[in-house]
Amino acid sequence: MEHEGQQGQEPQTPPAGPARYAFTPPEAPPKIEFKRVRRAPGKPPEKPERGGFKLQRWHLLTATGLVLALIMSLGWVGVDGWRAKGHLQIAAGLFVQLQQQVQRGDVSAARGTLAALQSETKAARESTGGFGWTLTGHLPLIGDDLQAVRTVAYVLDDLAGNGLPALLDVAAGLDPHRLAPRNGRIDLTALNAAAPRIARGLAVIRRAQAGVADIDTTSLVDKLAAAVTELRTGLAEAERIVATADRAAKLLPPMLGANGPRTYLVLFQNNAEVRSTGGMPGAYLVIHADAGAVTITDQGTAAKIGTFPTPVRALGVDEEGLYTERPAIFPADVNLSPDFPTAAELARTMYAKHSGIAVDGVLATDPVALSYLLRVTGPVRMPTGESLSSENAVRLLLSEVYAKYPNPSAQDAYFAGAARDIFNALIRGQGNPKGIITELSRAAGERRLLMWSADRDEQAALAGTVLEGRLPNNDDAAPTVGVFLNDGSGGKLSYYLTQTAALSGGECTEDGTRELHLKLTLGSTAPGAGLPSYVTGLALSGDPYTVRTNAMVFSPIGGGIVGVTLNGKEVEFGSGVERNRGVAVFTVDLGPGSSQTFDVTLQTADQPRAAAGTMPRLWTTPGVRPWKTTVTAGPACTRT
Structure with missing residues (x-):
């Protein structure tokens, strides 16, 4: 059935004079009538005429509904925002508490803290997940702030629910005492088990970084902008630490012979005769690793390897222009360049020509780094009867040895003995494992501990780390x-x-x-x-x-x-x-x-x-x- 358009009276003309803003209302409300209209078969029905009053009323109702929805959304967002703020503040404190417990090794307490943390981040996420937040997130002035709070809540809940549990499992399984060498062997079981969990935790941290990376802090209120910046900084530090652990968990088992024996050349740099990477390569050890068991198979000095009549390999035009051919002829000059991978490859080639053994990698350290380790292992007794400690190692090895032993052969024997005795103290598990890890990290951070692998995949994993020794x-x-x-x-x-x-x-x-x-x-x-x-x-x-x-x-x-x-x-x-x-x-x-x-x-x-x-x-x-x-x-x- 079809109806006609609205029937209304013509508007009254307002009278002239002072009452010109007055008007006379209609005598009766508009009347709507319906009538049946016949149409020819097959003819489509006529469209109704749309009266202006009805269209205006529809727009008014729509606008009113949107305003009411917005007002209600603002109200709900205000309540939920207050709740979310409280949950996030509590979560921030729990994050700090969790970190402290893990550092102390109190895994049991950390699990309880993690459960409380997950409850708070979940509540914060749920508080910011309603339709009101979606609607008000597009408003001027406050929309960016609301979207930022919502993003932070989602990121932290993902981290607490999916990343931290895996990393806490790793912390429980990778007790430094389990990783410490015992009688010349390192147990690789825990490292192999930890690798996938560390990788999972790292993926969640990087997902969190991506989540907050797009937040424009310039449009946020100061306190929120500062909180987002602090979160980014914290995530960056977490990513650095966990990425290092991820590399270690992937690299250490194969490098320690999990998939077959490995052999490494360890160079001890003498800082008293400075070279770009630290010091002249003086004493060296060759170590053999098989299924976690580590032994010394050879030791000597650069003088023992000797010089070569021609370069052991061709240098690049740029290298030769800066250093001549010396790095490829003299073992003491392989590190005239600050690029450790280059120095390591040259040292490997020279040792292979000297011994017939192509090592799987090259490591380098110096007496300063050894003094750090002696803080943890305690003094070691030298073959000469002297006690080598953290307090006297640098002085003895880099200065006093030349006065005590004028003969170069005696000096070489002294250096070799010091290197061997410190290495044996480490591989026997002497000293606190956590302290050893701390001192090794310190040495690496100062670029006093460098590593190169002949395996391309392993070297690629080392790229960009402090261990690589490359600008x-x-x-x-x-x-x-x-x-x-x-x-x-x-x-x-x-x-x-x-x-x-x-x-x-x-x-x-x-x-x-x-x-x-x-x-x-x-x-x-x-x-x-x-x-x-x-x-x-x-x-x-x-x-x-x-x-x-x-x-x-x-x-x-x-x-x-x-x-x-x-x-x-x-x-x-x-x-x-x-x-x-x-x-x-x-x-x-x-x-x-x-x-x-x-x-x-x-x-x-x-x-x-x-x-x-x-x-x-x-x-x-x-x-x-x-x-x-x-x-x-x-x-x-x-x-x-």
Whole structure:
């Protein structure tokens, strides 16, 4: 049945005069009539006429409904938001408590805390999961804040429900005491069981990072923006730690012989004769690993390997231009370059030519790192009867040994004995396992513990870690500058070096590059007399007590060295390129008690992203004494 349009009266004309805003209402309400209309067969029904009043009423009802829904949503969101805030605040405290319990090894208490944490994050997620949050999330002024709170709640609940349980299981199963060597063997069962759980936890952490990465903190209220930034920082630190554990769980079993025997060359770098990666490779050990059982199969010194009449392998044009052929001829010079993978491959090749054994990998450490380990293992008794401790190891191994044992063969025996005895103390399980892990981590963080694997997949897993010993392959995160030192005296005078470096970011240029400024100060604490001839060595500077050092400054990738000055005067320097980084090389001669300060200006490559240039990074050669370093950010770059 079809109805006609509304029937209404013509509007009254308002009277003239003062009452012009008054009008006379209709005498009666509009009347709606219905009538039956006949139509011819097959003819479609006519569309009803739409009256203006009905359409306006529909729009009004719709708008009113939306407003009411929005008001109700705001009310519900306000209530739920208050609840969510409370749950998230409690969860934040529980996260800290859980971390402390895991660090103490109190797994039982940690499980109870995790259950409480999961309850709070679930409640926060449910409080932010209603339709009201979806609707109000698109409002101006408050929409971004509401969406951010909702995202944080979802991320934390996913982390608490799916990531932390796996990692807590790992913490329970990987008690450091279970991982500690016992009678020369490391139990690999726990590591193999932990690997998939660590990988699962890492995946959840990275999912959480992706979840909060897109939150625009510039549009949030200050407290919420700060909370999101803090969460990002915490997740980044968690990702770094768990990613390291993930690599270790995947690498250690095969490297310790889980899938067949392995052999490794371990180099002990002598920091008293500085090289770019730390020190001249002096003593070495060869260790054999089979199903977790580790033994020493050979030991010696670089002198025992000897020099080679021709390079053991061809060097690249850039390498040879900077270092000549020496790294491929002299075992003591394999690490003139700061690139440890290059040094390790050269050392492996040399040892193979010397012994006929192609090792599966190369490790390097130094007496400073050994002194860290001796803090945990306690002193070891040397074959000479001396006690080697954390307090005297650096002094004995890098200085006093040359006065006590003038004969180089006796020195070699002393170094070999020290390396063997410290290694045996570790492999027997001497010392607190947790403390050993802590000290190994410290040594690795200072680049005093380096590792290279001949297995390509394993080496790929090491890429980008502190163990790799290679400057970053890209500077997307920040421009990286390297300062590396090589002895030029031909002796052991680097023991007396002091090092200070300050790196700061300069202004951006129109072409997208940036200048960086490095202030490098080298000093000498060497005496003016009384040193053994083996320490003063070849005296290549012309004076036995002058410390000569060849300093190398590496620019960021694609950048270069603009200039070097000493006391405001330009200094001539050698130049080259290594791995797409500009290199400046200059010689520093330091008499007893003197110091010199160099100012180096560097330039970055074009940096299309502003974040890629604000805070530079600085790498340095590990020395006998720690470097004093400062790094200062430059102004932000904005590209148009």
